[in-house]
Amino acid sequence: MVKVAKFGGSSVASPSQFEKVKQIIESDPARKIVVTSASGKESHEDHKITDLLYLCFEHKRYGMPVDPLFDMIKEKLLGIEKSLELSTNIKQEIDLLYTQIYDHIDCDYLVSRGEYLTAQLLADYLGYTFVDAKNLIFFSYDGSLDYSKMALAFSSIMEETSCIVVPGFYGAYPDGKIKTMSRGGSDITGSILANLSDATCYENWTDVSGILKADPSIVHQPHQIDLITYEELRELSYMGASVLHEEAIYPVKDKNIPIYILNTNEPTNPGTIILNKVTQERSQEITGIAGKNDFSIITVIKEHMSNEFGTIRKALEVLEENRIQIEHISTSIDTFSLVIDSSQLRPRYYDVIYQLKEKCGANEVTVANDISLIAVVSRFMKHKTGMSGRLFDALGEQQINISMISQTSNETTIILAVTNKDYERTIQAIYNEFE
Numbered sequence: 001m002v003k004v005a006k007f008g009g010s011s012v013a014s015p016s017q018f019e020k021v022k023q024i025i026e027s028d029p030a031r032k033i034v035v036t037s038a039s040g041k042e043s044h045e046d047h048k049i050t051d052l053l054y055l056c057f058e059h060k061r062y063g064m065p066v067d068p069l070f071d072m073i074k075e076k077l078l079g080i081e082k083s084l085e086l087s088t089n090i091k092q093e094i095d096l097l098y099t100q101i102y103d104h105i106d107c108d109y110l111v112s113r114g115e116y117l118t119a120q121l122l123a124d125y126l127g128y129t130f131v132d133a134k135n136l137i138f139f140s141y142d143g144s145l146d147y148s149k150m151a152l153a154f155s156s157i158m159e160e161t162s163c164i165v166v167p168g169f170y171g172a173y174p175d176g177k178i179k180t181m182s183r184g185g186s187d188i189t190g191s192i193l194a195n196l197s198d199a200t201c202y203e204n205w206t207d208v209s210g211i212l213k214a215d216p217s218i219v220h221q222p223h224q225i226d227l228i229t230y231e232e233l234r235e236l237s238y239m240g241a242s243v244l245h246e247e248a249i250y251p252v253k254d255k256n257i258p259i260y261i262l263n264t265n266e267p268t269n270p271g272t273i274i275l276n277k278v279t280q281e282r283s284q285e286i287t288g289i290a291g292k293n294d295f296s297i298i299t300v301i302k303e304h305m306s307n308e309f310g311t312i313r314k315a316l317e318v319l320e321e322n323r324i325q326i327e328h329i330s331t332s333i334d335t336f337s338l339v340i341d342s343s344q345l346r347p348r349y350y351d352v353i354y355q356l357k358e359k360c361g362a363n364e365v366t367v368a369n370d371i372s373l374i375a376v377v378s379r380f381m382k383h384k385t386g387m388s389g390r391l392f393d394a395l396g397e398q399q400i401n402i403s404m405i406s407q408t409s410n411e412t413t414i415i416l417a418v419t420n421k422d423y424e425r426t427i428q429a430i431y432n433e434f435e
């Protein structure tokens with residue numbers, strides 16, 4: 001029996017957190033495959049090593065001083081090494097990295113060093129074998145994962161050893177060049193290893209006791225979700241419940257491997273279990289609420305649009321040509337609205353509006369900025385009537401104006417658009433209504 005245990009940055013942020021990790025690993029011999037993120041924040045004021053490494057890269061690029069940032073990284077990692085009396089050679093590696101920064105360094109390589117160095121510390125502390133992710137997690141040149149190559153590498157590694165620590169967040173292209181995943185990507189590494197090892201489960205250890213019904217920084221002590229489907233989880237994490245990367249479900253979903261979200265600081269708490277299908281009584285109404293800020297709604301107004309063909313296609317082409325992703329679309333007779341991430345629109349703002357107006361032959365194109373999207377996720381929604389009515393009543397009572405509504409036909413998620421200033425109030429009001 002093999003379990004994969006992934007520890008997030010908060011679980012390896014200090015020597016005392018390393019001690020907790022060791023107790024967790026030693027309490028179950030099935031925890032043979034360990035994935036770690038880079039050391040994270042010890043306190044609110046502290047910094048994640050990954051953030052510091054990204055900053056080092058930017059400072060070097062703009063000719064600003066790197067040393068104060070680099071010293072913080074060095075101090076943190078060597079502090080853990082010293083306090084736990086470890087005997088790795090990370091000091092030489094850190095010194096070499098410093099010279100590489102001033103020479104020439106690739107951004108992905110630099111930021112991957114947080115995981116690389118933290119994993120060496122953890123492997124030494126646990127007495128497990130360190131396996132560099134560049135020799136195990138393989139990407140093709142198009143960025144997709146090469147599972148057959150990874151399966152071969154995994155079995156040859158496991159012929160030599162039985163317990164390994166692998167740094168999360170990065171892998172290698174066919175030529176050996178390091179490629180990092182998107183932020184929070186160590187969750188994906190853990191999931192890939194659960195797939196490769198046919199694990200009985202994938203444990204994702206973090207600093208909260210499972211996935212909560214809402215972001216704990218907005219709702220005071222929200223209830224914990226006991227069981228959730230992969231589909232619901234993906235909706236919530238894509239929409240901002242940052243506890244698990246939304247891409248982390250795919251490698252385990254294929255093999256029906258359950259994911260457990262567990263708390264390193266409270267290991268006896270059962271946390272959240274994520275499964276393909278959940279059979280649970282329907283007394284529950286909402287699985288969870290999540291949201292993100294800073295979207296724009298572009299509205300294209302064109303008289304007689306309902307009698308024409310291809311207007312929406314032309315608008316989608318404009319966005320595709322400008323490499324802007326569309327989050328949601330809503331249509332009526334002579335108008336349609338596109339919701340997009342403002343950070344993608346901003347650099348191309350005037351071009352995109354002009355092109356939309358010209359290509360679609362629109363009478364008018366308007367843009368509303370400072371929009372938040374809030375997802376209300378529930379597998380129970382399709383079996384219950386009146387839930388959307390209650391949702392809108394609850395927001396109406398709080399005088400919250402909804403700019404757009406979207407619901408998919410599988411009836412798992414309702415997406416609401418509100419202004420950024422109403423973001424937290426909206427989440428709180430929905431939570432109170434369905435608590």
Ligand SMILES: Nc1ncnc2c1ncn2[C@@H]1O[C@H](COP(=O)(O)OP(=O)(O)O)[C@@H](O)[C@H]1O
Binds near residue numbers: 011206210
């Ligand atoms: N719905 C939610 N449930 C649980 N945690 C959430 C939720 N939304 C946001 N979070 C935040 O996610 C954090 C855990 O994710 P992350 O910071 O990636 O941890 P780690 O350091 O373990 O990788 C929590 O501390 C919490 O603040």
Ligand SMILES: N[C@@H](CC(=O)OP(=O)(O)O)C(=O)O
Binds near residue numbers: 010040169183184
């Ligand atoms: N260290 C990387 C990858 C990661 O997954 O980190 P964490 O598990 O601490 O969110 C990041 O900060 O994006």
